[in-house]
Amino acid sequence: MKTNLRKLATDTLKGLVGLIGTIVVTALITGQPLAGLVKLKGLYHIFIQSSVPAWAFAVILMLALFGAYYAFTHRPKRKGKIVFIQDAHNNGWSKQNEAEMNLRLGGSFAYTGAGNVHILKLFLKGTKPLNDLLLTLDVDGGGHMIQVKDIQLSDTSYRMFAYLRLTPVIGTPGKPLRATLIVHDKFAEDFEVGTFDFPYIGPDPARC
Numbered sequence: 001m002k003t004n005l006r007k008l009a010t011d012t013l014k015g016l017v018g019l020i021g022t023i024v025v026t027a028l029i030t031g032q033p034l035a036g037l038v039k040l041k042g043l044y045h046i047f048i049q050s051s052v053p054a055w056a057f058a059v060i061l062m063l064a065l066f067g068a069y070y071a072f073t074h075r076p077k078r079k080g081k082i083v084f085i086q087d088a089h090n091n092g093w094s095k096q097n098e099a100e101m102n103l104r105l106g107g108s109f110a111y112t113g114a115g116n117v118h119i120l121k122l123f124l125k126g127t128k129p130l131n132d133l134l135l136t137l138d139v140d141g142g143g144h145m146i147q148v149k150d151i152q153l154s155d156t157s158y159r160m161f162a163y164l165r166l167t168p169v170i171g172t173p174g175k176p177l178r179a180t181l182i183v184h185d186k187f188a189e190d191f192e193v194g195t196f197d198f199p200y201i202g203p204d205p206a207r208c
Contacts, residue, residue, distance in 0.1 A: 080111055080112055080113015080114065080115075080117070081111070081112050081113060081191075082109065082110070082111050082112075082117060082153065082183050082191045082193045083109070083110045083111070083112060083193075084107055084108070084109050084181060084193045084194060084196070085107050085108045086106070086107040086196055087106040087107045087108075087159075090104065090105075090106025090107070090161060091104060091105060091106055091107070091196070091198050091199070092104045092198055092199045092200065092201030093171055093177050093198045093199075093200060093201065093202075094173075094200065094201050094202025094203075095169055095171070095173045095202055095205075096165065098169070099167050099168060099169065100130060100165055100166070100167050100168075100169065101127070101165075101166050101167070101168075101169045101170070101171065102163065102164070102165060102166075102202075103124065103162075103163070103164040103165075103166055103198065104161075104162075104163055104164075104198075104201065105122065105160075105161065105162045105163075105164060105181075106159075106160070106161040106162075107159070107160070108157045108158065108159045108160075109151075109153055109157065109158050109159075109160055110153060110154075110155060110156065110157040110158070111153035111154055111155065112155060115154075116152045116153055116154040117152065117153045117183070117185050117191070118150060118151075118152045118153075118185050118186040118187075119133070119150055119151050119152070119153060119183055119184070119185060120133060120150050120184055120185060120186055121133055121182075121183070121184035122162055122164060122181070122182070122183060122184075123164065123166055123181075123182050123184070124166060124170065124179040124180065124181060124182065125179060125180035125181075125182055125192070126168075126170050126179070127166040127167060127168065127170055128166065128167060129164060129165065129166060130165040130166060130167055131164065131165045132149065133149060133150060133162065133164075134147055134148075134149060134162065134163075135147065135148050135149070135150075135151060135160045135161070135162050136160065136161040136162070137151065137158060137159075137160050138158070138159040138160070141159065150186075171198075171200070173200065173202060173205040174200055174202075174204065174205045174206070175200055176197055176198065176199050176200060177197070177198045177200070178195060178196070178197050178198075179195065179196065179198065180192055180193075180194065180195045180196075181193040181194060181195075181196055
């Protein structure tokens with residue numbers, strides 16, 4: 001019961017915000033001073049005495065705002081999965097300083113599901129990236145490499161390499177790191193790809 005009342009109050013508030021926005025925009029279109037909106041006479045002049053085009057614009061704007069909100073909040077969740085197969089010798093991590101770590105990532109990526117996934121960021125769970133994504137992509141499987149700042153994954157497998165700077169440091173220098181790889185896409189959705197092992201490739205901490 002409380003949940004339903006809270007949802008009703010939230011939807012009502014959103015409706016009022018949309019209505020106020022429509023009134024303000026309509027006033028600007030029709031050349032009415034915004035100060036007059038606080039008076040009933042000002043509202044009457046805009047919505048009763050205004051021209052038909054202003055009315056039509058107000059209705060269309062209202063419907064567009066609610067349509068955009070509905071489309072954003074009811075966007076279907078994708079049910080696909082990102083698959084990553086590590087290379088044998090192109091993965092590892094090291095400590096850069098007390099706050100930063102380096103991650104070398106290499107292997108084949110693919111997406112099993114409808115459509116595709118537009119990758120913008122790669123990082124480990126519990127960290128956040130410090131540098132922009134720059135991928136080295138094997139475009140034909142024969143060693144022809146190009147660099148890209150993002151990529152769209154589909155059911156076609158791509159072999160890629162990346163050097164990432166992450167914070168904070170979540171591993172112990174000198175020891176392998178087991179961590180979950182996260183892919184962040186253009187819809188601000190995070191995919192947990194899986195948990196992988198990364199050997200330590202930095203200097204021996206005992207000699208530092």
